[in-house]
Amino acid sequence: MFSKHRAVKPAQDDRSQKAFLQMIDRTQATIQFTPEGKILTANKNFLDLMGYTLDELVGQHHSIFIEADTVASDEYQAFWRSLQAGESFTDQFPRITKDGSTVWIQATYAACLNSQGEVDTVIKIATDITQRRKELGRVAEGLSELSKGNLAHRVAECSLADIELLRQAYNTAASQLADVVRLVKEVAETVRQTSNEVGHSSADLSKRTETQAATLEETAAAIEELTSTAKSSADSAKEVEHSASKAKSIAGNGGEVVEDAIAAMTKISKSSDRISNIITVIDDIAFQTNLLALNAGVEAARAGESGRGFAVVASEVRNLAVRSSDAASEIKDLILESSEHVGAGVALVTRAGEELEKIVPSVSLIYDNIRGIAQSVSEQSLTLVEINTGVSQLDLMTQQNAAMVEQTTAASQTLTEYGNQLIQHVGAFHIADATGVATEVVPAMAPAAYEKIPMRAAQ
Numbered sequence: 001m002f003s004k005h006r007a008v009k010p011a012q013d014d015r016s017q018k019a020f021l022q023m024i025d026r027t028q029a030t031i032q033f034t035p036e037g038k039i040l041t042a043n044k045n046f047l048d049l050m051g052y053t054l055d056e057l058v059g060q061h062h063s064i065f066i067e068a069d070t071v072a073s074d075e076y077q078a079f080w081r082s083l084q085a086g087e088s089f090t091d092q093f094p095r096i097t098k099d100g101s102t103v104w105i106q107a108t109y110a111a112c113l114n115s116q117g118e119v120d121t122v123i124k125i126a127t128d129i130t131q132r133r134k135e136l137g138r139v140a141e142g143l144s145e146l147s148k149g150n151l152a153h154r155v156a157e158c159s160l161a162d163i164e165l166l167r168q169a170y171n172t173a174a175s176q177l178a179d180v181v182r183l184v185k186e187v188a189e190t191v192r193q194t195s196n197e198v199g200h201s202s203a204d205l206s207k208r209t210e211t212q213a214a215t216l217e218e219t220a221a222a223i224e225e226l227t228s229t230a231k232s233s234a235d236s237a238k239e240v241e242h243s244a245s246k247a248k249s250i251a252g253n254g255g256e257v258v259e260d261a262i263a264a265m266t267k268i269s270k271s272s273d274r275i276s277n278i279i280t281v282i283d284d285i286a287f288q289t290n291l292l293a294l295n296a297g298v299e300a301a302r303a304g305e306s307g308r309g310f311a312v313v314a315s316e317v318r319n320l321a322v323r324s325s326d327a328a329s330e331i332k333d334l335i336l337e338s339s340e341h342v343g344a345g346v347a348l349v350t351r352a353g354e355e356l357e358k359i360v361p362s363v364s365l366i367y368d369n370i371r372g373i374a375q376s377v378s379e380q381s382l383t384l385v386e387i388n389t390g391v392s393q394l395d396l397m398t399q400q401n402a403a404m405v406e407q408t409t410a411a412s413q414t415l416t417e418y419g420n421q422l423i424q425h426v427g428a429f430h431i432a433d434a435t436g437v438a439t440e441v442v443p444a445m446a447p448a449a450y451e452k453i454p455m456r457a458a459q
Contacts, residue, residue, distance in 0.1 A: 051098035192419035293318030
C-alpha cells in the first residue's frame with residue numbers, strides 16, 4: 001500500500017526555502033508534474049538517470065516511464081486520483097529509461113498546494129537505488145537457491161557496505177548449513193546402513209530365537225514328562241525300599257529260625273544218642289535174660305518132671321528175650337539210621353544257616369543300596385521339579401524375548417524407512433564437493449525476476 005502524508009504549505013521564508021531547494025536539486029533527482037501527470041520540468045540528476053533531455057520530456061505524461069500493463073491498471077489510475085486529492089506516496093518504484101532498461105528509484109510523490117489550498121503541482125523527489133536492488137536481487141537469488149536446497153550457491157561481492165554484510169552473513173550461513181547437511185547426509189547414510197544391518201541381524205536373531213523357543217518348548221515338555229517319570233520312579237523306589245526292609249526283616253527272622261532248627265536238631269541228635277544207649281542197655285538186658293532163660297531151662301531139665309512147667313516159662317522168657325533182642329536190634333538200626341538222617345539234616349540246616357548268614361548281609365547291603373537309590377531318586381525328582389520350573393520360566397522369557405526381537409525388527413525396519421526418508425529429504429540439498437563444484441546443477445532464477453519482486457505495486 002502507499003504511504004500517505006498530508007499536503008504541506010510552502011515555507012514563508014524565501015531564503016531558507018531557496019537553500020533547501022538547492023540542496024535537494026543538487027543531491028536528488030526531481031521532476032514536476034501537473035495534477036493530471038503531464039511533465040512540467042526535471043532537474044539534471046533526473047535527466048541523467050533516465051537518459052532524456054528536458055525538451056524530450058516536457059509535455060509528456062508520467063506513463064512514459066511505466067510499463068504498458070501497469071499504465072492500463074486501475075491501481076495506476078487510482079494513484080493519480082489520490083495525488084490530485086492532495087495525498088502523497090513514498091516507496092520504491094521501477095522505471096523505464098529512454099534506452100528501455102529498468103532503473104529502481106526510492107521516491108516520494110507529493111502534491112503541492114496553491115494559496116487557495118488546491119493542488120497545482122505534483123513533485124517527485126527520487127534517489128537511484130538500481131545498484132542496491134541488483135545486489136539485493138543477488139542475495140534474493142541466493143535465498144531462492146537455498147529454498148531449492150542448493151547450498152553450493154554463493155553470492156558475489158557487493159559494493160554497498162550494508163548489503164555486503166548481508167551477503168557475507170548469507171554465504172557464511174550457507175557454508176555452515178552445507179557442513180551440517182553434509183554431516184547429516186553422512187549420519188543418515190550411516191543410520192540407514194546400520195539400521196539395515198540391525199534389521200538383518202534382528203531378522204536372523206528372530207529366526208534363531210523362534211527355533212530356540214520351539215526347542216526349549218520341546219525340552220520343557222520332555223523335562224516335564226521326565227519329572228513325572230522320576231516322581232513315579234521315586235514312589236516305586238520307596239515301595240521297593242519298603243519291600244527290601246521287609247525282606248531284610250524276613251531274612252533276619254529266617255536266620256533266627258535256622259539257628260533254632262539247628263539247636264533242635266542238635267537236641268534230637270543228643271536224644272538219639274541217649275536212645276541208642278538205652279537200646280544198647282535193653283539189648284544187654286535181653287541177652288542176659290536169654291542167658292538166664294537158657295540156664296533156667298538147663299536147671300528145669302535137671303529137675304525132671306517137676307521142673308517141666310518152669311522149663312516152659314523159661315522157654316517163653318527166652319523167646320521173649322530173643323524177640324526183645326531182635327526188636328532192640330531193629331530199633332537200634334532205625335535209631336542209627338535216624339541219627340544219620342538227623343546228622344544229615346543238621347548238616348543241611350547248618351549249611352542253610354551259613355548261607356542265610358551270607359544272605360542277611362547281602363540283603364542288608366541291598367536294602368542300604370535301595371534306600372540310597374530311593375533317596376537319590378527322590379532328590380533327583382525334586383531337582384527335576386526345580387529344573388522344570390526353571391525351564392518353564394526360561395521358556396516364558398524366551399517367548400518374551402522372541403516378541404521383543406520382533407518388536408526390535410519392526411523398529412529397525414521403521415528406522416530404515418526413516419533413514420531412507422531422511423536421505424531423500426537431505427538429498428534435496430546440493431552441496432559443493434572438495435573442488436567447490438556443486439554436486440548437482442540447479443537452474444538459477446533469472447536476475448530480471450528479482451527486479452520484479454514487489455516492494456509495492458509499480459506506479
